[in-house]
Amino acid sequence: MNRRQLLRGALAAGLTGAALTALTDTRQSVDLALTTDTTPADLSDLEAAAETYGYGYHGAAPTRFLADLVGDLTDLHPYLDSPQPVATRMRVCRTAGQMAGMTAIVLHDLGSRKESRGWFATAAAAAKESGDSQLHAWVLAREAMVPLNYGAPRTAAVLAEKARTVAGPRPTAAATLAAAVAARAYALSRQPEQARHALAAAESLMERLDAGARADTWLTHGEQKHHVHLSHALTALGDTRRARQSQQRALELSAPTSTMTRALLAIDAASCVHHDGDTQEACQRTIAVLSDLPAVYRSGLVRRRALDLYQSIPAQHHQEASVRVLREVLVG
Known part of the structure; x- marks a missing residue:
């Protein structure tokens, strides 16, 4: 006979001594589960790793950063699969939400929109379960x-x-x-x-x-x-x-190593030049930004921002030399 059946049998006669004893035994077992430290030994290390990843690329290539991040997230996976005390489960889900969210950010930066959305959905589910x-x-x-x-x-x-x-x-x-x-x-x-x-x-x-x-x-x-x-x-x-x-x-x-951020700011500045009436200068600045970037940064978000600038240029200017060159750089 399992604990549930024993408790039901004891309570059938009301709050007798046997029933109260059964209730006390149940409460003490719950207390023990709540106070027993079954926290995974390396959870604190993984929480610290999530905090470290939060400081961004620091000059590392996004793909290398992504590989390290997902590697640590993989180490967290077994704890999501196994029963944990409530407080530990919340910590695991919070760390998973942070890591999954940052994975989505890197994928977004690299231009992988579909994968990024999928990881954001995972991050949202983990964050919601964490209660944070x-x-x-x-x-x-x-x-x-x-x-x-x-x-x-x-x-x-x-x-x-x-x-x-x-x-x-x-x-x-x-x-x-x-x-x-x-x-x-x-x-x-x-x-x-x-x-x-x-x-x-x-x-x-x-x-x-x-x-x-x-x-x-x-x-x-x-x-x-x-x-x-x-x-x-x-x-x-x-x-x-x-x-x-x-x-x-x-x-x-911005640190000198903040390559993508500095490129986006430069394109924003070029867009301001275009808005103020000098489209040729705006295109030349944007071409220079794209040309100076390492190949890994030329796709994704930076290209999208440059494309937004190009698409804001009225069609009657599309045959001007600098506008044509910008289009060729974007296509290439």
């Missing part, structure tokens, strides 16, 4: 950047607003990121009023972030990252004066 609403909001905000950067800003706005709802009104890194991404999405989808409201919210949240939330990692929202988002939103809005200010500040805060 801020991690869940961060995953949704980062996921919104996939359609944002690949031609579907309205879809991005929906995801970013979902992230803002999950994050709530407190000044957190996830809430600030979600507002900044929403501003970019609205600006690109030609909804300037909504974009400006989201920008104002992002600025207000950023001013109230504590020092930990301002750290310069993928999982937080530092000043450098904030100005990268503002640069794109303000460029899309045609507010070139403020966009240049954010570009300058973001460059000041």
